[in-house]
Amino acid sequence: MSYFIGVDVGTSSARAGLVKKTENGGKLIKFHSEEIQIFKPSSGFFEQSSSNIWQKVCECIKIVTSEIRDKSQIKGIGFDATCSLVLLDKNLQPLTASPTKKHEQNVIMWLDHRAQEEADFINSLKHDCLQFVGGKISLEMEVPKLLWLKKNLFEESFNKIHFAFDLPDFLTFKATGKDSRSVCSLTCKWNYDAIKGEFPKDYFKSIGLEELCENNFKKIGDHVLFPGDLVGELSKEAADEMNLLPGIAIGTSMIDAHAGAIGLIGSSTSQQRDIELTSKLILIAGTSTCHMSITRNILFCPNIWGPYKNALIPNFFLHEAGQSACGILIDYILSSHQDYEKVLKQLNGKNIHDYLYCEILRMSAAENLKSFHELTKNFHFYPDFHGNRSPIADSTLTGMAIGLTMHNSIAISYLAIIQALVYSTKHIIESLYQSGRDEFKSILICGGLSKNKLYVQTTADVCKIPVLSSFESESVLIGSSMLGAKASGIFSSLEESINELKNEAYQIEPDWNSFDYHDRKYRVFLKMLNDQNSYKIIMNE
The missing domain is CATH 3.30.420.40 (ATPase, nucleotide binding domain)
Incomplete structure (x- = not known):
């Protein structure tokens, strides 16, 4: 019998799953989740602690493997995580990434938006490597955040960086003690050119991060592997923390x-x-x-x-x-509705999403509609409450609503925001x-x-x-x-x-039956986007 462990570190939790091969594919036989800390020192700033994350990862692994008597049956561990930035000093200890200057807060989360000015500056230079990020780097990527650190925390942090990791690569480093980087993280978030197999040195120098070029980019990755390649074996120190045997194969990581x-x-x-x-x-x-x-x-x-x-x-x-x-926006629309608390009291143990879907179907049947989607004929959302990542790449875009009354149904608001999110998917397609x-x-x-x-x-x-x-x-x-x-x-x-x-x-x-309706409503979606931009032009006259 062979088992494999999958570890996933998301935005707010760390999870581990024990998987075995069956005739029907990979079977998840046990998994466990632990919450991880999030710090919010200022508006738009989101930080975490790599020590807290690693501790929770080890706890999860211990729990999901607790019933495996022969730990030698565990053959491999793979890690994934959010594309958050982790800083370590020369002693491999947490190095602050925070304006609070607390060293435990050494992770800048993926959704952190502090680096808008730095992203705008990088984009203004129009370097050729930006064609691989759709022509514009996102402030959620790692390079703008490193530039922010240089400008704002040079002595406290940037000048002391020994390693800057993407969070998935930090996890394989902690598991093995071996410094390697995944081409997945580097290519997607660090402007690594996977076609040429190198970082674009002229790019880093042009944006003011020439320090990262030293020693063949040692601080951010001079040993690059493909996802699933062998990083090394689980170290004795990490194995003791996980209650496993050392020597288990550790695969090169991926973004979650x-x-x-x-x-x-x-x-x-x-x-x-x-x-x-x-x-x-x-x-x-x-x-x-x-x-x-x-x-x-x-x-x-x-x-x-x-x-x-x-x-x-x-x-x-x-x-x-x-x-x-996406999911966080649906939750926001629901929780901010005037009838939210009243609906919670009516659930009787039912999931609120299932409850509202049943309510939507009931309302549609009562009105004898061809499709339940038609309930939102006079109600429209535009969903970029946290800016647009794709296909506009404009973090300044905001949400919009048309059709508000004093008596908007929570079910119709729920349907409308889900439709809007899917129109955004259609826009991408x-x-x-x-x-x-x-x-x-x-x-x-x-x-x-x-x-x-x-x-x-x-x-x-x-x-x-x-x-x-x-x-x-x-x-x-x-x-x-x-x-x-x-x-x-x-x-x-x-x-x-x-x-x-x-x-x-x-x-x-x-x-x-809903195709024609959605075609028309999608036209409204696009018009709301254009209208929002026209409002900005008027107000900036």
Whole structure:
């Protein structure tokens, strides 16, 4: 018997899952989650502690492996995490990233927006390497944040950096003591050129980060590996913290959304058994939502990240788009509604999302509508409450609502915000098509919102594409376990690991009766975007 461990560090929690190979794919037999700390020292600032994160990771692993008597059966561990920035000093201790100057706060989170000015400056130089991030670097990426640290915390932090890690790479470093970096993180978040196999030195010098070029970019990564490559063996120190045996293979890490993508990309149904991996759009839909797809050839799309060579699967090019606020925005709209508390009292143990979906269906039947979507005919949201990551790449965009009255139903507000988020997905898809991408034949979905029936059905209806949802709900943990499985040597390649541990899915078909309605409502969505920009022009006259 062979087991693999998948570790996923998300925005607010660390999780570990124990996975074994069965005839039906990778089976998650136990998982555990622990909350991790988030610090908010100022508006737009979000920080964490790498020590707190590592402690919670070890606790999770101890719990999920507690019933395995023969720990030698655990063959590999894979890690994924959010693309947050971790700072360590020369003693490999936490180095402050915070205006509070507290050293425990040594992680700048992915959703931190402190580096707007630095991102704008970098974009103004229009370096050729920015074509791989859609023409504009995001303030959520690591390089603008490092430039912010140089400008604002030079003596306290920047000048003392020994290692600056993406969080997934920090985890493999802690597990093995070996300094390596994943091409996934470096290419997607650090402006690494995976086609040439190097950092663009002239770029870092031109933006004022020449210090990072020293010693072949040792501080940010001079030893680059593919996802699932063997980083090294679990060290005795780390093994003691996890209550495991040293020597377990540790696979090169991935960003959390990307681990979800490999955990899902092999999934299929009887209707779509043999379709190409390149014809699939993968949604990792949770707090934020990532949209991922791969091509065999280089393809550039304005304001969509990529093409990233080897970032997901070797010899394929990844395109990545996203929404900075998705699940968190739905929660915000619900919790800020005047009837929210009243609805909570009526749930009787029922999930609020299921409850509201039933209410939407009841209201639609009462009005004898052709599609329940028509309930929002006179109510429209524009969803960029936390700025737009794709396909506009404008962090200054904000949310909008049309049709507000004194008596807006919480169910209709809920339906309208989900529709708006999916129109944003349609906007991303159309941008990819306009850049020459072949059409998608299926959308595969995982993450918290994959359990939201209304969101899944709306995605199929708006995009007019079947949606596949895996029978294994924890695709991210399956994906990270695939990295450990590849590193163990049991599988010869990451693609083989994907094929052997993949799971079957079920298919949600689009509702053809809603197509015309969504076409019209999508036109309203685009007009709201244009109107918002026109308001800015008026107010800046």
